[in-house]
Amino acid sequence: MNQELLLRYIKGDATETEKAAMAQWLDANPENMREFLAFRKLYDITLWQEEIKETQITNQAKKEFKVRKLVVEALKIAAIFVVALVGTHYLFPTSKVSEPVAMQTIYVPAGQRAELTLADGTKVWLNAKTTFTFPTFFSAKSRNVTLDGEGYFAVTTDKKHPFIVKTQKYDVKVWGTQFNLMAYSGKPIFETSLLEGSVELLNPGGAKGVMIAPNERIYLKNDRLVRAPIVNYNHFLWKEGLISFDDESFPEMVTKLELYFDLKINMNNNRILKNRYTGKFRTKDGVEHILKVLQLSNQFKFRIDDKLNIITIE
Numbered sequence: 001m002n003q004e005l006l007l008r009y010i011k012g013d014a015t016e017t018e019k020a021a022m023a024q025w026l027d028a029n030p031e032n033m034r035e036f037l038a039f040r041k042l043y044d045i046t047l048w049q050e051e052i053k054e055t056q057i058t059n060q061a062k063k064e065f066k067v068r069k070l071v072v073e074a075l076k077i078a079a080i081f082v083v084a085l086v087g088t089h090y091l092f093p094t095s096k097v098s099e100p101v102a103m104q105t106i107y108v109p110a111g112q113r114a115e116l117t118l119a120d121g122t123k124v125w126l127n128a129k130t131t132f133t134f135p136t137f138f139s140a141k142s143r144n145v146t147l148d149g150e151g152y153f154a155v156t157t158d159k160k161h162p163f164i165v166k167t168q169k170y171d172v173k174v175w176g177t178q179f180n181l182m183a184y185s186g187k188p189i190f191e192t193s194l195l196e197g198s199v200e201l202l203n204p205g206g207a208k209g210v211m212i213a214p215n216e217r218i219y220l221k222n223d224r225l226v227r228a229p230i231v232n233y234n235h236f237l238w239k240e241g242l243i244s245f246d247d248e249s250f251p252e253m254v255t256k257l258e259l260y261f262d263l264k265i266n267m268n269n270n271r272i273l274k275n276r277y278t279g280k281f282r283t284k285d286g287v288e289h290i291l292k293v294l295q296l297s298n299q300f301k302f303r304i305d306d307k308l309n310i311i312t313i314e
Helices: 003-011 016-028 032-058 231-241 250-261 283-295
Strands: 066-071 075-077 081-082 084-088 103-108 114-117 123-126 131-136 143-154 163-166 170-175 177-186 189-196 199-202 210-212 216-221 225-227 242-249 264-267 276-282 302-305 310-313
Touching: 003 016, 003 114, 016 032, 016 210, 032 114, 103 114, 123 131, 143 231, 170 177, 189 231, 210 216, 210 225, 242 250, 242 283, 250 264, 250 276, 250 283, 276 283, 283 302, 283 310
Parallel strands: 143 163, 264 310
Antiparallel strands: 066 084, 075 081, 081 103, 084 103, 103 131, 114 123, 123 143, 131 143, 143 177, 163 170, 170 199, 177 189, 189 216, 199 210, 216 225, 242 276, 302 310
């Protein structure tokens, strides 16, 4: 992609035609999105360096803690909103300026998913309705990120710098591993499933936690942590764009659909509540397609209220 067009798009100077072309290019190939993010980081770093130079010149006589923030215009990348919230901190204990700490936040809307690679090489897949905050580069003793939603992590091994995923309920500490983490705020959902390596579950701020073994999961049930083997490995296919049901009841399926598509489903058909279903659906086909397929083996009708974002099953 032409770098001049990329720069105009980032600065908000692109025309509507150019914005449409950018959206089509970003949606065409994951490599295009990675190229865009790399160019975006380079642009942000240039801004931060200019901010540091200005601060050093205008505040040489001051020895105090200062915080400056740049709110970068929200970017729509395909169907993924990337909000770069940059916080630069200056500390003058000995007339030296600390290294700037830059954070980026990605929000994945309902019915979408995202994939990115962090500065240390760690790969992250993000499910629908997920907010993920991460530093542009890791400079501290540990590698800290924050998750609100569901993410699959393939963490680069670094024994000197543990990788910590912070959530509203628990923190997950890893050294180099693959695991799935579901932790949506505002919902009683928390589950960590370990596929490779080792993971330690911590209370926020806690020094010692619970270790998880490969092929094992820990989930929250009635406000208590329960340890069990992983049963449904197909669940992790969500990172490939598939929603998987494994002998799940109709209410369990409804809960997933409500979560991933950000809508309300009212059940007015008690006859199908005990029915169970196993199958896979492509997320991009949408909730209406899923319900139509379920109708083939379950007798029910449904109505969609687009204004209220409610589906009623009868």
